[in-house]
Amino acid sequence: MPRVIGRVGAILLLLVLTACSAGPSDRPAVAYRGEEQPGTGSPGTSEPRTVPPLGPSSRSALDWSDCTEATRRELAPGGPAGDLRFSCTHLLTSLDPPGAVRGGTTRLALLAAGSGDVPLVVVNDVRGEPGTVFAARLASELPEEVLREFRIIGMDRRGTGDSDPANCVPEREREDILRFDTRASDDSTLDDLLESVRSASQKCLLELERRAQAYDTRHTADDLEELRLQLGVPRLHAIGRGEGSRALSVYAHDHPDATGRMVFDGAPDPTLRTQAQLKRRVESAERTFDVFAENCGNSGGCPLGDSPRERLDALIERTRERSLPTDGAPLTSGELTRAVLHGLGDRQDWSRLAEAIAAAENGDGNPLAEFVRNSEAGADRLGQRMVTRCNDTMLRLPPERAANTAEEWVNSGPLFGGVFAQRLIRCSAWPRPQQALPSPGNVQLPRIPVIATENDPLTPATGSENAAAALSNGSTVNWLGSGHGALGRSECVTALVSDFLVSGEPPPRDAACPA
Numbered sequence: 001m002p003r004v005i006g007r008v009g010a011i012l013l014l015l016v017l018t019a020c021s022a023g024p025s026d027r028p029a030v031a032y033r034g035e036e037q038p039g040t041g042s043p044g045t046s047e048p049r050t051v052p053p054l055g056p057s058s059r060s061a062l063d064w065s066d067c068t069e070a071t072r073r074e075l076a077p078g079g080p081a082g083d084l085r086f087s088c089t090h091l092l093t094s095l096d097p098p099g100a101v102r103g104g105t106t107r108l109a110l111l112a113a114g115s116g117d118v119p120l121v122v123v124n125d126v127r128g129e130p131g132t133v134f135a136a137r138l139a140s141e142l143p144e145e146v147l148r149e150f151r152i153i154g155m156d157r158r159g160t161g162d163s164d165p166a167n168c169v170p171e172r173e174r175e176d177i178l179r180f181d182t183r184a185s186d187d188s189t190l191d192d193l194l195e196s197v198r199s200a201s202q203k204c205l206l207e208l209e210r211r212a213q214a215y216d217t218r219h220t221a222d223d224l225e226e227l228r229l230q231l232g233v234p235r236l237h238a239i240g241r242g243e244g245s246r247a248l249s250v251y252a253h254d255h256p257d258a259t260g261r262m263v264f265d266g267a268p269d270p271t272l273r274t275q276a277q278l279k280r281r282v283e284s285a286e287r288t289f290d291v292f293a294e295n296c297g298n299s300g301g302c303p304l305g306d307s308p309r310e311r312l313d314a315l316i317e318r319t320r321e322r323s324l325p326t327d328g329a330p331l332t333s334g335e336l337t338r339a340v341l342h343g344l345g346d347r348q349d350w351s352r353l354a355e356a357i358a359a360a361e362n363g364d365g366n367p368l369a370e371f372v373r374n375s376e377a378g379a380d381r382l383g384q385r386m387v388t389r390c391n392d393t394m395l396r397l398p399p400e401r402a403a404n405t406a407e408e409w410v411n412s413g414p415l416f417g418g419v420f421a422q423r424l425i426r427c428s429a430w431p432r433p434q435q436a437l438p439s440p441g442n443v444q445l446p447r448i449p450v451i452a453t454e455n456d457p458l459t460p461a462t463g464s465e466n467a468a469a470a471l472s473n474g475s476t477v478n479w480l481g482s483g484h485g486a487l488g489r490s491e492c493v494t495a496l497v498s499d500f501l502v503s504g505e506p507p508p509r510d511a512a513c514p515a
Contacts, residue, residue, distance in 0.1 A: 013315035051262045051471055051504040052235055057117035060230030063088045064112060071111065071136050080179030084140055084147075087112045088132070090163075091155070093226045095214050105216075108223060111154045113139035113147070119231045120150035120501065121224065123157075123244035125458070126388045130154075130161025130333045134241070141488030143498045147276070149239070150501065155227060157247075157382040158215045168204035169383035177426065178382060179332040181320060182418030185407035188326035193425060194399055201390075201429040204383060215384070217437055218392035221251040228258060237340055238503070240453065241319035241485045242459045245450070245467070246392075246437065252448070253440040263497050264450040265485045269293030270470045272440055273443045274395040275405075277463065278420040282413035284460035288344050289415055291455045291482050296354050312340065313414065315361055326364030328373070331365035334418075336370045339372035340414055344457045345484035388428035389423070392437060397424045416457075442471045448474050451493055454515070478512040487511075 067088035086227035088111050111132035114120075124134040137156020139147065147151075159166025169177075176196040184190060205212050224247065228236045237260035240248040245264035252259045269277050284367040293308035306309050316333050323330030331339075343353035349371075353426040356367035397405060402425050408418030448471050450465035461478065468474035477492050479486040492513035 026204065048495060050305050051500070051506060052237075052446050053504075054118050054149070054237070055260070055309070058119050060119075060122060061090065061230050061232065062089045063111070066126060067111065069133075070203065070444075072340045072504050074133055075140075081393045084113055086136055087494055088180050091227055091230060093223045094213060094283065101326055103187045103212075106158060106164045108164075108227075109137055109156040109328040110156065111225075114150055116148055116150040118150050118237065119153050119233055120146075120464070121227065121238040122152060122154045122234060123220070123224070123238060123240045123247050124161065125242040125244050126157055127243065127385050127458075128241070131244075132156050132161055138239075138488055141494070143494065144288050145502050146498050147328055153231075155221055155223070157388075158223070160381070160386070166211075166384050166387060167355075168207065169200045169386070171204055173203070174382050175329075177422075178335065178338075180334045180422065181332070182334045182337045182416075183316070183320065184423065185403055185410050186400070187403045188427070190197070190402050190406060191399075194428065200383070201388070203432075204387060210389070211399045212387065213431075213433070217247050217250055220247040221254055224248075225258070230303040230346070233253070234258065237261045239263045239265060239487065239497075240267070241487070242267055248438055249440050249467070249471075252445050253438045253443055256443045256445055259445055261501050262448050263487075263500065264448060264464070265487045266453060266456055266459035267450055267467035268288045268493060269460065269466045270441075271466045272463070274393040275397075277422060278461050279409065280463060281458060282417050282420050283408055284455070285341060285416040285420075285457040286413050288455040288457040288482055289340070292344055292353070295350060295482075299351075299413045302354055304354050308354070308357070309415075311361065312357055316415075317359065319360075324360055325363065326365040326369045328369070331360075332451070335372050336360065336365070336368055336430040337415065338419055339368045339421060341457060342371045344482075345367055345483065347483035347489060364488065386426050386432075390427035391433055393427060394432055394436050395427070396430075396432060397428050399428060402428070405463075441472060443472065445472050448502060449477055449497070450474055451479060451486045451497075453483065453486050454478065454480045456484050458484045475506065475509040476511075477507050478510070479515070480512060481515040 004470055036252060062086040064084065066087045088109070091108045092105050095106050109132055113136055122131060122135040122138055124131045128134060132154040135152055139152040142152070155480035156163040156348040173196045177193065180193050202405065224236060235258050236251065239246050248262055249267070252262065269280065272280065276453065276474040289309065296304055296308050297306045316336060319336050323332050324336065340353065342350050353371070356371065358409035359367045405424065406418060406421040409421040450464050450468035452461040454461050465476050468476040477493060477496060479490050481490055483489060487497060488494060490513050496507040500507060
């Protein structure tokens with residue numbers, strides 16, 4: 001049975017839970033700070049129960065068709081078991097913000113799973129797998145009670161997945177950027193990356209023309225409102241993972257009266273500027289690798305022995321001199337590093353990641369290549385991600401600062417500092433957006449639980465905690481585990497979120513779930 005413990009005094013509370021968890025209930029035993037009860041506040045306070053009703057059933061105007069077999073093939077070999085079925089359609093939405101005079105439309109791919117009457121929209125990171133694929137995978141991991149109450153709906157964000165493409169980075173520039181040495185920090189070497197970034201940006205601006213500014217989080221929020229209208233529901237109930245939570249945050253700011261039951265499974269830190277956010281991610285990714293290494297060493301059969309960091313470091317240095325052979329193009333040291341970062345995102349992949357690193361030591365780069373190339377195969381996912389990220393951030397790193405930043409970050413984060421430093425550099429030639437994304441803290445919102453994962457290589461726990469604090473009615477659920485995203489991975493977190501979504505029972509404030 002999963003247990004929920006207050007982050008403060010965790011050991012003592014665990015002892016208390018042993019006495020409190022007896023009985024026939026199959027829900028988590030909950031410990032509170034003081035006498036606080038979920039949804040009602042502490043005794044003697046007047047905090048209202050601020051959880052929106054689920055509302056009437058959907059009156060969707062969208063035309064859905066069965067896509068079960070195609071979805072199962074896309075999810076294989078880790079596809080859903082049982083009789084879960086999927087439906088697909090497209091949403092036609094305005095290319096420009098509501099009220100714009102230029103008009104134009106774009107198609108967004110949608111996928112639905114579950115038998116419930118109430119839509120529950122899932123928004124994934126723009127850097128992750130397409131929203132429809134992520135929603136299908138998440139639906140197979142959610143409790144049956146959620147699938148009975150809700151219809152899980154995933155959306156491929158603009159330019160991603162099966163939505164109208166935003167392909168704009170030519171293959172040569174794409175390979176130069178993706179395969180670049182993540183430990184490079186001298187001016188002459190980084191000049192090559194800056195030149196590839198400038199060329200890619202210019203060609204994207206020419207290819208996309210006026211659409212270039214239409215791929216960002218603000219437009220995603222507008223798309224979510226159009227989706228809500230097409231689904232025929234008064235409120236948008238939704239789950240956001242990682243950077244996808246920021247899109248829901250902007251939606252809540254723009255449409256507070258239409259904001260339903262929302263959960264942020266990790267969230268970017270709204271209190272830090274872009275450069276500070278990425279530096280914090282370097283620290284979180286390095287720490288997550290240390291947890292991976294410790295777990296590997298404690299497993300008893302770790303193929304990396306008792307020194308995974310040292311062996312990976314040596315492998316990266318060796319690969320800088322000579323790329324690893326694969327069935328396709330040789331794997332560069334930059335790709336190798338990003339492959340490890342990808343692998344750290346899912347705790348269930350850690351044993352496979354350790355085996356892939358060991359295989360690479362023996363000269364076989366194929367297992368590691370699968371981690372990074374599967375996520376970037378086919379369409380120009382670099383262009384899709386780069387355009388959205390650059391449209392969302394006001395920061396433009398001057399070329400003269402690129403080498404200093406890269407050197408500092410590589411020194412402080414030997415494995416992943418260069419990866420995140422290069423993300424700063426990728427936006428150096430892109431036009432600045434006209435305005436920064438809004439903070440939802442200045443509007444009154446219903447309770448929004450934000451899950452903070454202790455060791456998340458992409459969304460640091462402190463950032464998620466700050467995101468919860470910035471919301472007018474946010475609360476934090478701390479998962480003491482590892483990976484990117486806790487839903488479907490932590491039984492405790494999943495049960496708490498299920499109670500919130502289905503029954504309207506919010507988790508206790510500052511709760512924590514064990515790893």
